[in-house]
Amino acid sequence: ILxxxxxxxxxxxxxxxxxxxxxxxxxxxGVQPAPPLPDQPQPAL
Known part of the structure; x- marks a missing residue:
């Protein structure tokens, strides 16, 4: 379990x-001037 x-x-x-x-x-x-957005949804933290 640990x-x-x-x-x-x-x-x-x-x-x-x-x-x-x-x-x-x-x-x-620099592919995207704006902050890069993940193409795939990242796992919820």
Missing amino acids: DAADFIKFTVIRPLPGLELSNERVGVQ
Whole structure:
């Protein structure tokens, strides 16, 4: 049970680092002048 709780906490705190990195890269490249909006709905925190 404790392992499951730790796993849930980890997924909630950092759902998918890849999505955050990809969003930041899109913003850095300047593909969109406005703040980049995620193409896919991000998981609710």
